[in-house]
Amino acid sequence: xxxxxxRTPRLSIRWSAELLWALSIHRVxxxxxxxxxxxxxxxxxxxxxxxxxxYIRRVANIPSGEVPYPLFSATGLxxxxxxxxxxxxxxxxxxxxxxxIKRVAVPKILFPLSVIVASMVDLCVMVLFLIALLxxxxxxISVTILWxxxxxxxxxxxxxxxxxxxxxANVYMRDISHALPSLLQLWFFASPVFYPSSMVxxxxxxxxxxxxxxxxxxxxxxxxxxxxxxxxQLLAHTAIITFILLGIGLxxxxxxxxxxxxxx
Amino acid sequence: xxxIRLDSVSKRFSRGSGTKTLLASxxxxxxxxxxxxxxLDQVNLAIPxxxxxxxxxxxxxxxxxxxxxxxxxxxxxxxxxVMVRGQVVPLLEASAGMxxxxxxxxxxxxxxxxxxxxxxxxxxxxxxxxxFSGVDKFLDMPLKHYSLxxxxxxxxxxxxxxxxxxxxxxxxxxxxxxxxxxxxxxRLTQLRKRGGILLLVSHDPNLIRRLAxxxxxxxxxxxxxxxxxxxxxxxxxxxxxxx
Numbered sequence: 001x002x003x004x005x006x007r008t009p010r011l012s013i014r015w016s017a018e019l020l021w022a023l024s025i026h027r028v029x030x031x032x033x034x035x036x037x038x039x040x041x042x043x044x045x046x047x048x049x050x051x052x053x054x055y056i057r058r059v060a061n062i063p064s065g066e067v068p069y070p071l072f073s074a075t076g077l078x079x080x081x082x083x084x085x086x087x088x089x090x091x092x093x094x095x096x097x098x099x100x101i102k103r104v105a106v107p108k109i110l111f112p113l114s115v116i117v118a119s120m121v122d123l124c125v126m127v128l129f130l131i132a133l134l135x136x137x138x139x140x141i142s143v144t145i146l147w148x149x150x151x152x153x154x155x156x157x158x159x160x161x162x163x164x165x166x167x168x169a170n171v172y173m174r175d176i177s178h179a180l181p182s183l184l185q186l187w188f189f190a191s192p193v194f195y196p197s198s199m200v201x202x203x204x205x206x207x208x209x210x211x212x213x214x215x216x217x218x219x220x221x222x223x224x225x226x227x228x229x230x231x232x233q234l235l236a237h238t239a240i241i242t243f244i245l246l247g248i249g250l251x252x253x254x255x256x257x258x259x260x261x262x263x264x
Numbered sequence: 265x266x267x268i269r270l271d272s273v274s275k276r277f278s279r280g281s282g283t284k285t286l287l288a289s290x291x292x293x294x295x296x297x298x299x300x301x302x303x304l305d306q307v308n309l310a311i312p313x314x315x316x317x318x319x320x321x322x323x324x325x326x327x328x329x330x331x332x333x334x335x336x337x338x339x340x341x342x343x344x345x346v347m348v349r350g351q352v353v354p355l356l357e358a359s360a361g362m363x364x365x366x367x368x369x370x371x372x373x374x375x376x377x378x379x380x381x382x383x384x385x386x387x388x389x390x391x392x393x394x395x396f397s398g399v400d401k402f403l404d405m406p407l408k409h410y411s412l413x414x415x416x417x418x419x420x421x422x423x424x425x426x427x428x429x430x431x432x433x434x435x436x437x438x439x440x441x442x443x444x445x446x447x448x449x450x451r452l453t454q455l456r457k458r459g460g461i462l463l464l465v466s467h468d469p470n471l472i473r474r475l476a477x478x479x480x481x482x483x484x485x486x487x488x489x490x491x492x493x494x495x496x497x498x499x500x501x502x503x504x505x506x507x
Contacts, residue, residue, distance in 0.1 A: 003273075003341040007348050015382060022377045030365045099360035104378055105337035105352075172282035252290055258340035259289040261333065262277055 016107055023114035027089075028121050042125045045084075046077040053077075053194040062195050067225045068137050075224055076193035076217045078126040083159065083213065084184050086119050090163035091170045091177055098264045108260055109253055112163040116156055123152065130224065142227040151219045151230060154238055158212050161245035164253055171263050192217050212238040266347070267429065267461055268311040268335060273344030275304040275330050275485075303330040305485040306344070317452075317462035319476030319493060321500055327485040328465045332432045335463065350429030350461075353379055357434065359419030364408035368399055368418060371407055375422045389425045396451070397421035398444065417444050424451050431455060433464045449474075469497055 032038045053073045056062075064072035093111045100106065127148070134141060169176045191213040192200070200208045208214050215238040219230030278285040279299040304327045311318060320328050333339045336352050361378060362371050372393055376386040386393075394400050397418045399410070407415060424431075433452065452475065456462050466472050472479060472493060479496040481488040489496055 003343050004345045005337070005340060005348075006346070007337055009351065015377075015380065018383055019377050022374050022383075026363065026366065026370075026374055029370070030363070033365055097361075099357070100378055101338070102333070103336065103338060103354045103357060103360060104380075106378060172286035174282070255290050255292075258337075261338045263282060263285055263289075 011105075011107060016110065019106065020110045020113055020117065023110060024117035027114055027118035031118075039121070039125060042081075042122045043129055045081045046074060046126065046129070049077045049194075050074045056194070062199070064196065065226075067139075067221075071133055071137050071139065071225060072196075072221065073194045074133055075130060075220050076191075078130055079155070079213065079217045079220055080188060080191065080193045082119060082123055082126060082155070084188070085122060086115055086159045086163060087166060087184065088180065089115050089119075090166045091180065093163070094167045094260065095170055095264060101261050101264060108257055109164070112160065112167045115163055115167075116160045119156070119159070123156075134224065139225065140227075141224075144223040144227050144229060147219070147223040147230055151216060151223065151235075154235060154242070155216050158216075158238060158242040158245070161242050161249055164249035165245065168249075168252060168256060168260070171260055187211075187213070209234060209237050210241065212241045214238075265313065265349070266310045267313050267349050268309065269345075269347040270307055270309040270334075271345040272306045272308060273304060273334065273341045273346055274302065274306055275327075275334060275339070276342040277301045277303055303327045303485050304334070304341070307331065307482075307485070307487055309480065309487070309490075311461055313459075315456040315459050315461070316478065317456055317464055317476045319472040319479040320463060320465045320482065321467070321472065321479055321497070322482035322488075323504075326482040328482055330485075331482065332463060332465060335430070336432060348430065351380055351427070352430040352432065353423055353426040353428035354432045355420060355423045355434070357419075359415045362407055362415055362419055365406055367406055368403045368410070371418065372422055375419070376425070379423055379426050380428070381426055385427075393421050393425050396424070396447070413441060413444075420448055424448070424455065428460065430461045431463070433462055434466065469501060472497060 032041055035041065037044075050070055050073055054070050057064075057069050057073070062069070090112060093115050094101070094108060097111060101108070131141070166176065166180075190208065191211055192208070193213075197205075197208060197214050197218055215231065215234030215236075218234055222228045222230045277300065278288060279301050307327075309331075320331065322328055330339070332354070334341050334346060335348060336354055337348070361375055363374065366374065372390065373383070373386055376393075377383065381389075394403060397414075397420075399414050399418055402410060402414065407418075410418070431452070452462060462475065464472065464475055476493045478491065479493050479500075480490045481496050481500050489499065
């Protein structure tokens with residue numbers, strides 16, 4: 001005999017939306033609470049790495065075309081900072097709310113979603129930072145910037161799909177919290193963050209196209225620095241990976257909705 | 265029609281590693297997991313629609329908390345049929361979800377929403393929540409500077425302001441001082457008079473005597489007996505070797 005549960009009234013959508021908002025605000029509020037620099041920390045990683053790579057570039061001779069190299073790498077580094085920030089926050093986004101999940105019936109999907117919503121703050125700070133850099137280097141902003149919201153949307157969808165999986169994985173397999181720093185480092189060097197994807201050796205090129213960040217970072221560079229439309233072929237790869245991850249992650253999420261509390 | 269009805273409800277927990285549990289939970293095939301623990305075994309329970317208080321007693325590990333979690337919808341039963349009509353609010357460990365970095369006020373809003381209230385509703389009840397908790401002087405201070413009793417009071421106050429029909433209660437408020445205990449007592453009585461159902465888990469026979477009309481006695485995940493408070497308590501205490 002299978003279990004059957006009938007509950008009335010059902011969870012309301014509007015309440016879920018309010019809860020999502022409250023969780024996101026809480027996330028933003030507490031992250032830099034009682035720090036001296038507050039939201040300035042969002043830019044610390046991209047700025048520090050931009051300086052480091054400006055130096056490495058002289059050693060390694062990385063081409064960046066007509067684009068000033070700091071601008072070139074800062075674009076990649078901002079996209080990377082957003083990614084790594086969301087992924088590392090996603091790990092504890094469910095397990096961090098253990099006491100709540102163990103006593104109140106809340107839709108678990110709101111926790112990874114709140115990470116994405118909260119990351120909008122970081123995203124805005126980074127976009128403003130990049131635009132300021134563009135002005136500093138006297139690079140004109142063209143209509144192709146209208147592509148930016150599209151790229152950001154794809155980026156956030158991809159991150160959401162990933163977050164669903166990592167947040168659940170950390171409930172059942174704590175290994176992931178040990179593996180993640182190394183995996184992130186690997187991913188960083190495998191992505192065209194501080195080098196152009198045209199530099200990727202021929203034999204790895206097909207593989208690197210399946211890295212969702214390749215299409216995104218190259219896309220950001222096209223629309224912000226080169227005033228061209230992004231490569232739709234590369235973006236299609238990103239979209240396919242996103243759909244695959246969502247196709248795996250969402251059914252698992254639905255399935256585990258009522259089991260997560262037992263495993264925490 | 266009953267407010268709460270459980271028909272031969274069982275709940276099985278896995279005791280093995282997380283990976284095996286994950287495989288078993290996702291696939292629905294229990295073969296992946298060999299170590300199981302039966303927390304509830306064929307439990308039947310029906311609570312009619314009226315202001316009643318059901319005390320739940322039993323030794324540690326007898327399934328009391330699991331039963332409340334299933335009623336709260338936190339976890340799903342492995343077998344059986346569960347029917348719950350009405351909003352459930354846990355007054356259990358009412359302070360557990362509190363965030364130490366947030367101020368009292370921020371916690372009232374976050375916790376209120378988590379427990380099922382709407383923002384506007386909390387706004388409306390804010391004064392009453394603060395007054396009841398008695399922490400008005402510390403409202404804009406981070407919770408980490410509160411005493412344990414103050415956190416408990418605030419948690420209880422928020423949870424008891426939710427318009428819920430079913431209240432899950434444990435003794436967590438015993439941490440608060442005597443005057444607050446009296447206050448919360450009358451609050452519970454008041455909520456019950458309004459037609460709420462109280463499910464009270466406690467190891468304190470006196471508390472059960474004061475509040476419960478009926479008692480459910482659980483042991484090893486099974487219902488031993490259910491009936492009028494005095495009768496069940498007498499048998500339970502004699503089995504436990506207490507006067």
